[in-house]
Amino acid sequence: MLTYDVDIWSIRNRKGRPKPFELRWRVGSRAHSRSFKLKTQAEGRSSQLMGALRAREQFDEATGLPAAELAALNSPTWFEHAKAYALMKWPKAAAKHRASIAEALATITPALVTSFRGAPEPKVQREALYAWAFRAIRREDGTMVCRADDQEPPAEVAAALEWLAQNSMKVTEAARPENLRTALNALSLKLNGAPAADNTVHRKRMVLSNALRYAVERDIVQVNPLARVDWSAPDKDDEIDFRYVPGPKQTASLIAAVREQGTRGEHLAPFFGCLYYAAMRPSEIADLREGDCHLPATGWGELTLGGSRPEVGAGWTDDGSSYEQRGLKRRARKATRPVPIPPVLVGTLRDHIARYGTAADGRIFSAVRGGRVSSTEYSGVWDAAREAALSPAEAASPLADVPYSLRHAGVSLWINAGVDPVEVARRAGHSIAVLFRFYAKILRGQQARANQLIDQRLSSEDEG
Structure with missing residues (x-):
């Protein structure tokens, strides 16, 4: 039991003993003692106990130790x-x-x-x-x-x-x-x-x-x-380096080059189209089902996203699979996110479903045996497409170095097209704060264009 009821008594010298200097103290109803060879040792221990008392630290009645010492003694590694x-x-x-x-x-x-x-x-x-x-x-x-x-x-x-x-x-x-x-x-x-x-x-x-x-x-x-602890973590710099985000023409060339990478490339080209035209995450594309798609014969369509399959090692899932079935990132488990898609992606998905069908559970993209398309598979196709579509200097640079670059390219396209940032964030599944943190440079450019429009309006008002 811990208590503040502590008395520390004077040191006594018991001559003729190997450790003659005895420090005694009382905690609650129990007396405690410890003997030392040198008086200075006993005085040092007495000062430690007095310091704990002055710090208003409780003592343990059973061991006689201050609470902090008792905690250290019982502490796990x-x-x-x-x-x-x-x-x-x-x-x-x-x-x-x-x-x-x-x-x-x-x-x-x-x-x-x-x-x-x-x-x-x-x-x-x-x-x-x-x-x-x-x-x-x-x-x-x-x-x-x-x-x-x-x-x-x-x-x-x-x-x-x-x-x-x-x-x-x-x-x-x-x-x-x-x-x-x-x-x-x-x-x-x-x-x-x-x-x-x-x-x-x-x-x-x-x-x-x-x-x-x-x-x-x-x-x-x-x-x-x-x-x-006086330690500062490195400053976070989340803003994307847009020197290496492909533009619309480069993206079209890259996706076309994907199609040229044999059977796997033809099968995965719409996967990369979803990354760009719908700014989807790879885990969301892996869970996309035919029932989530509104694909009209003409005009714009819409994808209603409701789940994701992030790729993880089998040792981290409950069922030993290499992926996890989850809801949308940072959303309630059953939340959905509708994303309008342009005719080019509508047609691509319609052709893909007609040619390859779907997995047993309706997923549009699946491996040969029905599992999740692995990142190693689509990354390998992407690396080959980069070599084919980009110049040697571009291929040696970080330009579009990973498939995820297409998502950045898609969001950048929307912002540069003048889409309201709130709508951009909603379609991409971002919060406004995250959108401004990652795409601040582009958004600042949009602000400059907005200022110019306001100036023009103010000038016309003055002239009137």
């Missing part, structure tokens, strides 16, 4: 706590978020150790933590456990986990500012020592903060100590 945090988050976290948590903890944990002597290779540590310590599995009785606690890992992974278990700091020690700064510096770097991307740093720092909040919830520490 950071490695143990990080495993507990990953297990706590697992049941309600999306598969990609599970993998993101594991990645962040696998970066942070090797930095919070008491010694680096005999440390395994960084890649082995990362694999041991990411794939074994922070990945959960469900046993037959329904309980969730870390994979390493249920399956036998390879020898080098087992050795790495054993080393980390023995050398991991206590959470109370890891919460010291100098140690947290070490962890923050670690998450700001890639495994090869190069600076990590700004968004990666912010994402991993959030995981660290949340893990420390969980330590507060578990009564391991009193407050989240991260706010006390």
Whole structure:
């Protein structure tokens, strides 16, 4: 029991004993003592106890220790706590978020150790933590456990986990500012020592903060100590570099080049058309079904998007599949998003369905065996199309270097065409804040054009 009822008595000298100087104190109804060889040692310990009293810290009646010392004594290691945090988050976290948590903890944990002597290779540590310590599995009785606690890992992974278990700091020690700064510096770097991307740093720092909040919830520490650390994450620069976003003519050439990449290219060309003309995310295209499409014989059509299939590793999903069935990004599970599509995409989708049909569940794009079209498949086709459609200098540059560039190109086209930013954000599935953060440069250009129109109107009013 914790109490403020504490008395610290004077040090007495018991001559003839190996440790003659005895410090005595009372906590509640129980007396405690500790003997020291030197008087200065006893006085030092007495000062520590008095300091805890002056700080209005409670003492534990059973052990006689100040509350902070008792917490440190009972504290789990950071490695143990990080495993507990990953297990706590697992049941309600999306598969990609599970993998993101594991990645962040696998970066942070090797930095919070008491010694680096005999440390395994960084890649082995990362694999041991990411794939074994922070990945959960469900046993037959329904309980969730870390994979390493249920399956036998390879020898080098087992050795790495054993080393980390023995050398991991206590959470109370890891919460010291100098140690947290070490962890923050670690998450700001890639495994090869190069600076990590700004968004990666912010994402991993959030995981660290949340893990420390969980330590507060578990009564391991009193407050989240991260706010006390004088460390600044890199400034976020989310604005897209539009030098490398393809224009309408380049995009048309790229999609045409996709069609020329054999059978796979012909099958996937409409996939890239959805990326551009509807500014869809790849995960949304993977879940697009014939029933979601209004494809008239002439004129504009409409897609009613209601789900997505983000690609993740099989180890992060509940059913072992390589993708996860989800609702739209940052929307309620059953929310939908209607997106008008121009005649060029209407015709492309009509022809595709007529030629290839749909999967058993109505999906328009599927792999040969009915599964999700993998990113490696459509990325490979895209790389070949870039080489065919772009000049050697353009192909060597970051211009349209990934298929997702087409989504940026589609949103840019809408903005440059004068579509209201609110409508652009709605069609793309963005918030207004995100739209302005990513497309600020284009939107600033639209503002200049709006100012010119206002000037013209004001001038005509003056002349009248």
